[in-house]
Every structure is written in structure tokens, then in C-alpha cells.
Amino acid sequence: MLVGNWKMFKTIHETRHFAEVLGRNVGKLSADIDFAVCPPYTALQVAKVVLPAQILTGAQNMHQAEDGAYTGEISASMLKELGVTYVVLGHSERRQMFAETDGGVRDKVEAAQTAGFVPIVCVGENDSEREAGQTMAVVGRQTRIALEKAAKDGDKLVVAYEPVWAIGTGKTPSPADAQAVIQGIRKVVAEVLGEDAASQVRILYGGSVKPGNIAQFVSQPDIDGALVGGASLDPESFVAMAQSMTTA
Numbered sequence: 505m506l507v508g509n510w511k512m513f514k515t516i517h518e519t520r521h522f523a524e525v526l527g528r529n530v531g532k533l534s535a536d537i538d539f540a541v542c543p544p545y546t547a548l549q550v551a552k553v554v555l556p557a558q559i560l561t562g563a564q565n566m567h568q569a570e571d572g573a574y575t576g577e578i579s580a581s582m583l584k585e586l587g588v589t590y591v592v593l594g595h596s597e598r599r600q601m602f603a604e605t606d607g608g609v610r611d612k613v614e615a616a617q618t619a620g621f622v623p624i625v626c627v628g629e630n631d632s633e634r635e636a637g638q639t640m641a642v643v644g645r646q647t648r649i650a651l652e653k654a655a656k657d658g659d660k661l662v663v664a665y666e667p668v669w670a671i672g673t674g675k676t677p678s679p680a681d682a683q684a685v686i687q688g689i690r691k692v693v694a695e696v697l698g699e700d701a702a703s704q705v706r707i708l709y710g711g712s713v714k715p716g717n718i719a720q721f722v723s724q725p726d727i728d729g730a731l732v733g734g735a736s737l738d739p740e741s742f743v744a745m746a747q748s749m750t751t752a
């Protein structure tokens with residue numbers, strides 16, 4: 505699975521341009537890979553219309569309430585009308601800059617699944633937690649709490665391991681280290697949702713993924729794909745990553 509998280513990048517006009525270039529390269533996209541991009545809310549509608557059919561869309565966040573006095577927030581039913589498949593939840597930028605909590609992410613996961621979306625739950629340790637040897641403790645806690653109210657169906661869930669220190673820095677864990685953490689996450693999924701869910705759930709790696717390094721991550725046994733920020737903004741680079749995954 506290859507997912508582009510566009511963060512706060514791309515206007516409607518720029519989204520159209522991305523789709524045009526991708527459309528010309530659509531023959532290079534393997535039918536064995538699930539593709540998605542997660543544009544800002546303002547470009548979700550146009551993205552659904554102009555992107556090739558095999559590129560699904562995801563939102564970058566969602567409020568857990570059905571509706572209400574929550575200025576600036578977006579509900580599941582609003583996303584439903586836009587044909588969204590996935591919702592990224594608990595991204596570290598939201599945890600760090602917008603005070604999202606483990607419990608809040610849990611409530612959003614429940615609301616997103618109830619609405620029929622597949623949440624992409626992001627977990628990851630920061631630099632000091634990593635240096636203190638707390639990676640698995642932090643990632644395990646984030647995963648356990650996020651899944652407390654989740655469906656026991658691994659098809660309805662994606663988890664992304666994104667070490668905070670690797671996001672937008674050009675630094676990455678070694679593929680073996682990412683594999684070890686993701687194997688640990690799969691164990692936690694088994695504890696919370698059962699073995700069947702754990703074997704079905706897709707767990708992605710994210711953090712400074714680009715065409716030149718994606719193959720080494722996705723060829724690890726427990727890594728089912730990548731969640732990509734910066735390198736997903738350029739359509740040529742998105743296609744190059746898709747091609748590297750095919751040969752990995």
C-alpha cells in the first residue's frame with residue numbers, strides 16, 4: 505500500500521496538475537498495490553473527481569462527533585459525501601501541535617470505522633523517547649489505546665509507524681529497526697483485536713520515505729507499505745515509488 509499524506513500542501517489547481525501527470529503514467533501503477541492520497545480538505549472533492557480510479561482518497565483528520573459547535577472541524581458525514589476511503593488519525597503533527605491525545609485518537613478511530621472509513625492510525629516515538637530506549641513502550645501504548653474501541657477486523661484498519669525524528673528530516677531507522685518495531689505493533693494489535701485482525705491489518709512505515717529507499721522498507725516481512733509526506737507531492741516521484749515497490 506502506498507499512501508501520500510500531502511499535509512498543508514496543494515491548492516485545487518495544484519491537485520489538478522498532480523492528477524494530470526499521474527493520469528499520463530497510470531500504466532506504470534501495479535494493480536497489486538493499493539494507492540491513496542490524502543489532500544487537504546479543500547482539495548478532497550476535486551481529487552476524487554480528477555485522479556485515476558485506482559488512486560483512492562483519504563482525509564488527514566476528522567472530528568469524532570456527528571455534528572455540533574466545533575468551529576473549524578469536519579465530521580464523518582461531511583467526508584462521506586466526498587467519497588473518502590481513508591482517514592489519517594493521530595498523526596504526530598496533530599499530537600504535537602494540536603494537542604491530540606491517545607484517548608481522542610481512540611474516539612476518532614471508533615467514529616471513523618462506524619462511518620465506514622478505514623482509519624490510518626499513526627504512532628511513533630520522538631527523539632528523546634528513542635534515546636531513552638522507550639520506543640516500543642510509547643508505540644505500544646499509542647497503539648493499544650487507539651484500538652480500544654476498534655472493530656476486530658483487520659481489513660478495516662491501517663496502522664502507520666512514523667518515528668517523529670524521521671519525519672521531514674531525511675533520517676530514517678534502518679529497515680531492520682523499522683521491521684522490529686512494526687513486528688512489535690502487530691503483536692499489540694493481536695493482544696487488543698486478536699490474531700486474525702493482526703495478520704490482516706496493514707502496517708506502513710513513514711518518515712523520509714523516497715523513491716531511493718522505499719524498496720528496502722517494503723521488502724521487510726511485516727512492512728505492508730509506506731505513508732509518505734514530502735516525496736508524495738511530486739507526481740513523478742509518487743510513480744517512481746510505486747515502481748520501486750513493484751520490484752521490491
Ligand SMILES: O=C(CO)COP(=O)(O)O
Nearest residue numbers: 509671672711712733734
Ligand atoms: O509524516 C509523514 C507522512 O505522514 C512523513 O513525512 P515525510 O515523508 O515528509 O518525512
